[in-house]
Amino acid sequence: MTAVRKESFSFFDNVYAVVRLIPRGRVTSYGAIAEYLGSKGSARMVGWAMNASFQVKPKVPAQRVVNRQGLLTGKHHFATPTRMEELLRAEGIRVKDNQVVDFEKKFWDPAKELEL
DNA sequence: TTGTTGACCTCTT
DNA sequence: CAAGAGGCCAACA
Numbered sequence: 584m585t586a587v588r589k590e591s592f593s594f595f596d597n598v599y600a601v602v603r604l605i606p607r608g609r610v611t612s613y614g615a616i617a618e619y620l621g622s623k624g625s626a627r628m629v630g631w632a633m634n635a636s637f638q639v640k641p642k643v644p645a646q647r648v649v650n651r652q653g654l655l656t657g658k659h660h661f662a663t664p665t666r667m668e669e670l671l672r673a674e675g676i677r678v679k680d681n682q683v684v685d686f687e688k689k690f691w692d693p694a695k696e697l698e699l
Numbered sequence: 700t701t702g703t704t705g706a707c708c709t710c711t712t
Numbered sequence: 713c714a715a716g717a718g719g720c721c722a723a724c725a
Binding site: 661 | 704705706707708709
Binding site: 593594595617622623624625626627628631632634635 | 719721722723
């Protein structure tokens with residue numbers, strides 16, 4: 584068996600699913616998603632998925648995904664460098680100096696919330 | 700086909 | 713305390 588199409592859902596689709604499940608006003612990190620998917624060391628892959636998330640539908644709230652430090656590292660990849668910050672603010676998330684305020688409070692861990 | 704890149708994370712010096 | 717390098721997996725040229 585060529586083992587092709589072993590999984591209808593690819594790593595990316597899995598990431599999109601988790602990101603879309605992020606409640607409004609909450610944020611998560613790449614590592615948390617990667618870990619939830621089983622690839623803890625593949626945090627970079629999550630970011631890569633986000634890059635393609637713009638062409639994925641429904642649209643994925645990539646603005647809710649930030650790095651471990653809560654920094655909006657990917658804001659530069661949005662339509663506008665300030666788009667990510669604007670979207671987060673629109674959700675009630677306070678952003679200061681490209682960093683999410685009370686990131687630990689707003690942090691939404693899929694492996695924790697979805698595991699219940 | 701191989702090699703490089705990439706919105707990261709963690710350890711070591 | 714701060715900075716640097718390595719590691720992980722997948723897509724792109």
